[in-house]
Amino acid sequence: MKTLIFLIRKEFRQIKRNKVLLPIIFIMPILQLLILVHATTFQIRNVNIGVVDNDKSTTSLNLINTLGASEFFSITAFPAHISEAESMLAKSQIDMIMVIPQNFGSNLVREKQADIQFIPNAINVNFATLAYSYATMVLRSFNIRIITETTPTIMPVQHKVVNIIPRYYFNSEMNYKWYMFPGIMVILITMIGLFLSGLNLVREKEIGTSEQLNVTPIKKHHFILAKLIPFLIIGLLELTLATVLGILVYNVPFEGNFLVLVGFTFIYLFVVLGIGLLISTMANTQQQMMFVAFFVVIIFILLSGIFTPAESMPNWVQKLNVINPIAYFMKVIRMVMLKGSGINNLIHELISMTIYAIIVLSLATFRYRKTS
């Protein structure tokens, strides 16, 4: 026990003395959370629209103004012809074309019907779909207004319309940042756990100190624990720091119990630290370690459902997520923060992660013994 404490103190002393690592450990989470949460948002704003107005009536002008007044769109160009608009779309000067046909205004009055055309840039499919559906939403409100304006008041029409009033549970304001924030937190904690622990061990190999330690009576599990515990503590500190930042900067609602999240993160950190150590037992240089760890992390992150819900991935991909610790953590952290889930809702994840931690750490310890 005395040796273990001494070993841990040595690790902290080395971390403290590392002029690159120490600032990164605390600056990285702040920057990541402040920048990346915005960068990964799927909310669409400032869609640039080029309007080809072939009608030039009051009605068409009215429509253009309605669209432009929406916070999602800005009308940035009025190309004279559709071909000009298309070339602007090709050059990415605009994101969507709206074509208003000739006689749009008069048709609307005479025939109570008129068509307009939207041509969104669909390189980013998600963006195009959203931009289009926003545009139709704006158009619908325009329609209702037109109907009330053009229908003679002497003959009041009863609009028998079923109004759907949606209420969005767990993120009532449909705030995408609230969804992304926990996701970025997961990346952060994973990076700390997986990279730092493994790199630390490989560094001892590289500078030869692990050889020197091998001839001492130091116990292997003490050595491994001394590599885990400092980063476990740092990981939990980062979690706290990030949570505070989320509440202060993004007003992220923290519905659940913070201690539940800490408890789960504790187990999760054992898993990623274990993976880091396992990779490091196979690597001889920090370069190898870095490359393999990066490869693993990227796959795990993208599979985990950080951007798109894992449930909408193909079935076999979802099956892969059984061995993806990040997917478990991604799910749990969102459930706890946004939904307020308690321990009884997380039993399955808790058990899976505990088993995972035991397997990975045993493997890492076993491999470490074998190679030395």
Add this chain to the structure above:
Amino acid sequence: MITVSNISKQYESVKALTNISFSINDNEIFGLIGPDGAGKTTFMRLLTTMLLPDNGLIEANGFNTVSDYKKVRNIIGYMPGRFSLYQDLTVEENLNFFASVFNTTIEQNYDLIANIYKQIEPFKNRVAGKLSGGMKQKLALSCALIHKPEILVLDEPTTGVDAVSRMEFWQMLKRLKMKGITIIVSTPYMDEASLCDRVALIQNGQILKIDTPENIIKSYPKYLIAVNAKNKYKLIHDLRKYKNSSSVFAFGSSVHVTFKNNNTDIDELKNFLISEGNVEIDINIAQPDIEDCFMELMKAEKNE
């Protein structure tokens, strides 16, 4: 007492050690002498429990290096060839660290390292990475000694160290020997062999000879002369051409020559060299040293 019996170790396709057996007495300075790749480091790694032998047995003061490895680690101090202490910890922190790992303190065994540590103590708050080469070496030696080992294993401690520091280092080893420590040291420098009590000459994973340096030199079977001339390259070339010469190799500033039969006439050789056009010829009878013995043994090995 360290006994080595029938030890073999193979790395994939390379045979590092082939069936070697010998013993090292208590309280002697035992030198492992041989070129790079001879198997010196492999033997040291086997002795310090870092490698498992393919077969054979090593016992260090009665403890088997495989089954009793924990006990062996407690009585052995090891200083690897490469400086492998924490560069980002200070001198004192490094020493403290290794003391704690062995469940001891600096104070407890201070008398053993006092002589060496005093020289680096003024820099005890400097990080190890910023020390000079000689000081790093002293720190590494202190760390290897901090748990008062019975056996000290040093892997090429003087490689890349200047002549003055090398002499100083051997002085330190002599003093440690007086404190009752058995010292095993490897070196590629033949001139350091005479500073050991006994040496083992190693080549290609086999031991050519084990004896005191004096006996090894005494048993040198041949008549050795040192030749000098103005054009050394031509001299070596001509000596090799000489009908009676057996081995010819550059040694320091002269050329050492042995002969196929030991009653070669020096005047005859001189005349031969003159007739080949060498000038400023100087021939002396030379005292063989370990390097000559090593060369001779290697040659004998090759011919077998």
